[in-house]
Amino acid sequence: MSTPGSATASRLVSELGERGLIERIRQRLPPPPSDLIVGPGDDAAVIAPERGALEVLTTDALVEGVHFDRRFSSPADIGHKALAVNVSDIAAMGGTARIALLSFMLPDSTTVDAVDGMLDGLLGLAAGLKVALAGGNITRSPGPLVIDVTVMGFAKPRKVLTRSAGSPGDLLYVSGTIGAAAAGLDWLRANASGRAEPPTPALSECVSRHRRPEPRTRLGSALGRMRAASACMDLSDGLADAVHQIAEASGAGARIDSAKLPLHPGAVEWFSGRDVDPVERCIRGGDDYELLFSVPPRRRNRLRGVFHVIGGLSLTPIGELTGNPTIELVRDGAATPLPPGFSHF
Amino acid sequence: MSTPGSATASRLVSELGERGLIERIRQRLPPPPSDLIVGPGDDAAVIAPERGALEVLTTDALVEGVHFDRRFSSPADIGHKALAVNVSDIAAMGGTARIALLSFMLPDSTTVDAVDGMLDGLLGLAAGLKVALAGGNITRSPGPLVIDVTVMGFAKPRKVLTRSAGSPGDLLYVSGTIGAAAAGLDWLRANASGRAEPPTPALSECVSRHRRPEPRTRLGSALGRMRAASACMDLSDGLADAVHQIAEASGAGARIDSAKLPLHPGAVEWFSGRDVDPVERCIRGGDDYELLFSVPPRRRNRLRGVFHVIGGLSLTPIGELTGNPTIELVRDGAATPLPPGFSHF
Numbered sequence: 278m279s280t281p282g283s284a285t286a287s288r289l290v291s292e293l294g295e296r297g298l299i300e301r302i303r304q305r306l307p308p309p310p311s312d313l314i315v316g317p318g319d320d321a322a323v324i325a326p327e328r329g330a331l332e333v334l335t336t337d338a339l340v341e342g343v344h345f346d347r348r349f350s351s352p353a354d355i356g357h358k359a360l361a362v363n364v365s366d367i368a369a370m371g372g373t374a375r376i377a378l379l380s381f382m383l384p385d386s387t388t389v390d391a392v393d394g395m396l397d398g399l400l401g402l403a404a405g406l407k408v409a410l411a412g413g414n415i416t417r418s419p420g421p422l423v424i425d426v427t428v429m430g431f432a433k434p435r436k437v438l439t440r441s442a443g444s445p446g447d448l449l450y451v452s453g454t455i456g457a458a459a460a461g462l463d464w465l466r467a468n469a470s471g472r473a474e475p476p477t478p479a480l481s482e483c484v485s486r487h488r489r490p491e492p493r494t495r496l497g498s499a500l501g502r503m504r505a506a507s508a509c510m511d512l513s514d515g516l517a518d519a520v521h522q523i524a525e526a527s528g529a530g531a532r533i534d535s536a537k538l539p540l541h542p543g544a545v546e547w548f549s550g551r552d553v554d555p556v557e558r559c560i561r562g563g564d565d566y567e568l569l570f571s572v573p574p575r576r577r578n579r580l581r582g583v584f585h586v587i588g589g590l591s592l593t594p595i596g597e598l599t600g601n602p603t604i605e606l607v608r609d610g611a612a613t614p615l616p617p618g619f620s621h622f
Numbered sequence: 623m624s625t626p627g628s629a630t631a632s633r634l635v636s637e638l639g640e641r642g643l644i645e646r647i648r649q650r651l652p653p654p655p656s657d658l659i660v661g662p663g664d665d666a667a668v669i670a671p672e673r674g675a676l677e678v679l680t681t682d683a684l685v686e687g688v689h690f691d692r693r694f695s696s697p698a699d700i701g702h703k704a705l706a707v708n709v710s711d712i713a714a715m716g717g718t719a720r721i722a723l724l725s726f727m728l729p730d731s732t733t734v735d736a737v738d739g740m741l742d743g744l745l746g747l748a749a750g751l752k753v754a755l756a757g758g759n760i761t762r763s764p765g766p767l768v769i770d771v772t773v774m775g776f777a778k779p780r781k782v783l784t785r786s787a788g789s790p791g792d793l794l795y796v797s798g799t800i801g802a803a804a805a806g807l808d809w810l811r812a813n814a815s816g817r818a819e820p821p822t823p824a825l826s827e828c829v830s831r832h833r834r835p836e837p838r839t840r841l842g843s844a845l846g847r848m849r850a851a852s853a854c855m856d857l858s859d860g861l862a863d864a865v866h867q868i869a870e871a872s873g874a875g876a877r878i879d880s881a882k883l884p885l886h887p888g889a890v891e892w893f894s895g896r897d898v899d900p901v902e903r904c905i906r907g908g909d910d911y912e913l914l915f916s917v918p919p920r921r922r923n924r925l926r927g928v929f930h931v932i933g934g935l936s937l938t939p940i941g942e943l944t945g946n947p948t949i950e951l952v953r954d955g956a957a958t959p960l961p962p963g964f965s966h967f
Contacts, residue, residue: 335666420765
């Protein structure tokens, strides 16, 4: 961890150069796991696959000004999130993340300190998840700071979860709570200049959720391994989006019961005080990295085994996949079309 | 292929949206190979590994204004190159590329036509190499257009090539010719406004090499498979850089014989006419995607087998790794330090 105010604090990456930066990153890496045959510093990384497993591969970029705002997130928050969003995708497939590649695009104004901070966040989460940084790429950019991460993981054959494997009659479950990240970001924007602390612990939790999402790794791999879920995806673009995606990919409709939605208390508090509809904001807000998954009625008892391994995380039934062509939200007894989710364009 | 001047030619990606763009890409993909279990459209791709093989994984980004200039390269050139530079890294490890992920960062001013063009180039090369586009990510960006590609391939255990496996006494070989891409780019810059055609076929070849590098896939996998090379890397940042990297990683020195360097005739012609030293420009110029590799004297006969499978590609011995600490270029009988290579910072 670098010390603010130290001699390197305002040193620019351009002074260190590409080679110097790569060397600085390599020196911070823990000893490589035995399945990482060739790590950073060669033309490519070489990994021994897990015996009898399939490979799960995903990539997701965070772009400054689109996915993060440096007024609201520290470099360590950004590094954490860049890895977390990718690990979440692996978890949503029922896989376990193992290897990450890091692709940095750095404006000339980037300080070495900022890079160190991003690595603090990324490597801290990686260590906890036993994910090894195996390589990547660094380039300067005339544009915004971008951190593009690729994660590879493993999953057992026939235990992979996709969006399309749901059927009418399957129950829809969501993990944890929804809307926290959207409320946290909304609060940060409203207080952009004030730098005040969130007024309540619940809202403070929302801000943390926006800054440092926790991928549901144990839940995802358990849902796959125990074959408890049919379809699954993460809530990167919000619950409403995920319901649409799973229903459409599965060739089904969906009915969500508004009264059952596990809205985060801090989000309800914040949005109610802002005179906007908490339900709509919580289901449309992106950056919740909870999982939405469908469970065929005959497999419901398998959820018990899943509960055993996920600690205190809640799993809430919020509706079901249907044989109708509609995707609807039932609220106070009336059904309306479920709004679309968050879009990056 | 879209038609310039058609209704979609100036349509912006923002009108199509993220989902529309993804659907547009999916519709263009050929039927997936049997080892791609889950392709684009899910949270992650799922791939069946090649039996008994290791996985080789790399990522490399092209940033507008740093790695390409849209005055000099068509969208199809950019798409081709984004995949080629990654496949080249896999080849340099002795691997065979199989799967690509595509991460797009698109400014709002990007036209659907430009995206179609980049896909033309990328998918055209992918089809020829039997690489399947398995997934990726699309996001808008307030900055330059970025195309960040991840490629996964396979290599047999004990047949992986690294930078560090060279030894003093190993001969250094380079494939093809060097300096063509640097000369091509230099010519394009000098003629930026003129839009003239290159005056000679040799120079025309240089411009093509800058726009559409050909990764040395057959050479790389043959060098690994037949265990002909000790160390290997590609010339993404130029020959001088590669010699430094292999020598330093192998704990050796190096001596390069200037007279033996396979300078591209078009590069010699162009740089000589510009009154700059062709040797220096050709060894420092980046974007040659040839391979530099070291061959222990006792394995030299294995190169015959390699020649059989690489078609007409030339392999030129240009020097050797030494037991001295110096990395030098011998020219007209005098040894001088080999200059450093191209740096992206």
